[in-house]
Amino acid sequence: MKKVALTGDRPTGNLHLGHLAGSLMNRVQLQDSFDQYVMLADVQALTDYFENPQKVKDNILEVAADYLAVGIDPELSTIFIQSQIPQLAELTVYFMNLVTVSRLERNPTVKTEIAQKEFGRSVPTGFLCYPISQAADITAFGTDVVPVGEDQLPMIELANEIVRKFNRLYQTDCLKESEALLGKTTRLVGIDGKAKASKSLNNAIFLNDPPEIIKQKVQAMYTDPDHIRISDPGKVDGNVVFAYLDAFYDNAEEISSLKQQYSNGGLGDTALKSLLNECLQKMLLPIREKRRFLRKKDILEICINGTRKAKSVAAGTLAAVKSALGINFFNEMPMQGENLY
Ligand code: ATP
Ligand code: MG
Numbered sequence: 001m002k003k004v005a006l007t008g009d010r011p012t013g014n015l016h017l018g019h020l021a022g023s024l025m026n027r028v029q030l031q032d033s034f035d036q037y038v039m040l041a042d043v044q045a046l047t048d049y050f051e052n053p054q055k056v057k058d059n060i061l062e063v064a065a066d067y068l069a070v071g072i073d074p075e076l077s078t079i080f081i082q083s084q085i086p087q088l089a090e091l092t093v094y095f096m097n098l099v100t101v102s103r104l105e106r107n108p109t110v111k112t113e114i115a116q117k118e119f120g121r122s123v124p125t126g127f128l129c130y131p132i133s134q135a136a137d138i139t140a141f142g143t144d145v146v147p148v149g150e151d152q153l154p155m156i157e158l159a160n161e162i163v164r165k166f167n168r169l170y171q172t173d174c175l176k177e178s179e180a181l182l183g184k185t186t187r188l189v190g191i192d193g194k195a196k197a198s199k200s201l202n203n204a205i206f207l208n209d210p211p212e213i214i215k216q217k218v219q220a221m222y223t224d225p226d227h228i229r230i231s232d233p234g235k236v237d238g239n240v241v242f243a244y245l246d247a248f249y250d251n252a253e254e255i256s257s258l259k260q261q262y263s264n265g266g267l268g269d270t271a272l273k274s275l276l277n278e279c280l281q282k283m284l285l286p287i288r289e290k291r292r293f294l295r296k297k298d299i300l301e302i303c304i305n306g307t308r309k310a311k312s313v314a315a316g317t318l319a320a321v322k323s324a325l326g327i328n329f330f331n332e333m334p335m336q337g338e339n340l341y
Contacts, residue, residue, distance in 0.1 A: 005030045005181075006143040008039030008082065011059035012049060015066040016204035017280075018197035021185035021247045022149030024070050030147060030181070031076040037141050037310060038072055040064060040303070043082045043089065044133060047126040048117060064299045066207050069291040074302040080310035081303055082137065087314040091136035094321060096129060098165045099158070104128050107158065109151045116200070135159035140314040143178045150186035151196065166324070174320035185247040193222035193240050205280065207287050214284065218244075218277045223269050230268040241272050249279050 007023055009015060015024065030036055040063055045056045064079060072079065082088060104110065110131060114123050131154070138146060138159045146156055156178060163175040187196055190203030197204040205217050221241050227234035236242050236259045245255050258275075261267040322328040 002033065002035040003144040004037070004142050005034040005145045005147060006037040006039065006138060006141050006178075007147050008041040008044070008137060009063055010041045010045040010199075011056055011063045012045050013059060013199035014062050014206045014208050015070075016197055016199065016206045017244070017248070018149065018188040018204055019066075020070065020207065021188045022183040023147050024067075024072070026147035026181055026183050027077070028071045030145070031073060034145065036077040037143075038067060038077050038079045038306075039137060039310075040079070040081045041137070044130050046083075047124060047130045047133075048113075050124065050126070060303070061296055061299050064303055065291055065294050068294055068299065068302070069207065069287045074306065078306040078309050079302055080307040084307045085140075085311045085314050087311065087318040088133070088136050088140055090318055091140055091314075091321060092129070092133045094325065095132050095135055095162050095166070098162050098169075099129075099132055101128070103158070103161075104131065107131055107154045109154050131155045131158045132162070135162045138178050139163060139175045140317045141310070142176050142313075142317065144176070145181050146178050147181040147183070149183060149188075149196075153180055156180045166321075170324040172320070172324035174317070174324055185243075188247055189240055189243050191217050191221050191240060193238065207284060208291055209284070210288075211281055211285075214280055215277050218273050218280065221273065221276075223272075227262075227269065231265045233265040234262045234267070234269075236263050241269070241276050244276055245272075245279070248283060249276070 005027070007027065009019060009023075027036065027038060040060050042056050042060060045059075046053060049056050060081060067077075067079060068074070105128070110128065114120070114127075119127070134155045135158060138156070139162070146152065148156070160177045163177050166175050167173055189195060190197040190201055191205065192201075192203045194201060194203055205214055209217070218241070221244070223239050223241055224235040226232070239262075242255070242259060242262075245258075246252075249255055258267060258272065262272065319328060319331070323332065
């Protein structure tokens with residue numbers, strides 16, 4: 001039996017370089033040896049985009065196209081749409097009993113997001129609970145490995161707590177613990193120097209950005225405001241251009257000597273940015289080209305087939321969960337005219 005990998009993305013916009021470094025590169029590798037599920041997390045996207053469901057809908061096929069463009073192969077990976085699998089919502093409901101509100105409020109990623117979105121105490125319940133829904137997604141497929149960025153570690157920790165609690169309380173082993181597989185770059189910074197490149201912060205280079213936009217974004221990258229003349233010594237730490245070169249430039253030795261030169265003085269931002277621009281243009285060109293030949297109809301069909309398969313697997317887990325809870329009534333109770341007493 002192959003081990004299972006699962007991960008997902010919120011269809012709130014196109015995928016970007018953060019996804020590529022944090023997770024997509026690993027998914028492309030994993031699909032050869034794992035039974036891999038890739039989820040379009042529209043239910044989760046609605047937890048904070050509930051006033052704009054059209055945006056979520058519009059981005060489903062966009063994100064699916066990004067998957068195919070980077071090399072996720074529907075023959076090897078099951079691409080599915082979260083909202084079309086009600087079993088996941090049902091599992092979420094059973095898991096909600098096992099998690100306290102204070103536990104959810106302690107989640108550092110959710111805490112940061114609540115602050116960013118300025119929710120305060122008016123945070124939608126669905127949003128606060130999305131890590132529980134993620135636990136349902138992960139466990140529904142018997143997941144072993146979750147290829148993600150660092151922001152997802154608290155989610156996997158919670159999922160494992162739920163698994164242990166469920167299995168202990170209901171004397172079962174129907175749920176499995178999973179572990180994170182972090183990408184080469186666990187958290188890619190935004191082009192503005194903010195801690196994380198993200199769709200919501202609009203500070204990312206997207207996989208389908210046209211060449212001129214990539215160039216503009218690289219030019220606008222935050223470097224070192226005190227590095228004015230080429231001869232000035234510059235800061236490497238917190239310098240976005242170096243963070244991106246570390247993530248995507250394949251000659252680490254060359255980067256390390258450029259860092260030396262930059263911090264001693266004598267290397268200008270323009271030369272550095274032009275090196276990064278060249279590197280990103282080269283990397284993103286084939287992805288953009290592949291995307292151009294994808295047809296909506298084919299992408300939809302891939303999602304339909306993947307969702308069908310994923311649904312039957314999730315249904316199996318849900319049945320086991322309901323049996324463990326003793327509420328798989330119609331399958332397990334005497335229904336054929338037997339007297340109750
Ligand atoms: P949103 O702003 O809507 O939350 P996002 O850009 O944060 O979108 P998600 O869909 O939340 O993207 O994240 C999907 C996956 O990509 C997760 O595994 C996450 O860890 C990874 N990821 C997203 N952004 C980054 C990043 N900047 N660096 C590394 N990994 C990332
Ligand atoms: Mg996110």
